[in-house]
Amino acid sequence: MSAEKFPRQIVGAAIVDSLVQxxxxxAARRTAPEQFAGMWEFPGGKVEAGESDIEALHRELLEELGVTIDLGTEIVGPVPGGWPLNERxxxxxxxxxxxxxxxxxxEDHDLLYWVPLAGSAELADLAWIPADRPIVSALLTQVAAPI
Incomplete structure (x- = not known):
């Protein structure tokens, strides 16, 4: 019998061209599952048994995108464990x-696209997976340059 905990912990990265500025x-375009195929998301995936959230993120990005990353700050979500994706x-x-x-x-994507963060409607106009859209808004708030 599986001892899987609910809610299931997923990790993702908002990969930017520079953590400083x-x-x-x-953005990564999904190929599956069918209801999300063709939609855009933050790359990442499930935390496996025995992994920390950070270890899982590094593993997932190496598997999905072939990269290693320098980690910045967390985009803190509204619930324990981050951002609700669904009931599970x-x-x-x-x-x-x-x-x-x-x-x-x-893996899991057919297209990657560097989207401008400011001065363009491109980011908002992408067909984001619905659960990722509030994270996009929080990201924009977090990285907004002082006026």
Whole structure:
């Protein structure tokens, strides 16, 4: 019998071009499951038994995109465990910058796209997975430059 805990912990990264002065976000387009195919998301995945959330994030980004990352601050969600994805899963999301490798869609995605964070409606206009949309808004608030 499985001892899987609920809600299931998912981890994701808001990969930006620079942790110091971010201007672009790497969005990843899903290939599956069917209801999310063609929609955009923050890359990442499930935390496996015996892994910390941070270890899982590093593993997932290496598997999905072929990169290692430098981790920035967490985009803190509204519930324990981060951002609600559905009734069974929550996701923690961190800002991150590519440390080594060139991001490639190796697993779960068919396209990666660097989207401007400011001065364009492109980010808002992408067909984000609905649960990721509030995280996009929080990300924009968190990285907004002082006026």
């Amino acid at each position: 971010p201007t672009r976000l790497l 899963a929550v996701m923690r999301v961190w800002l991150a910058e590519v440390a080594t490798g060139e991001p490639r869609p190796l």
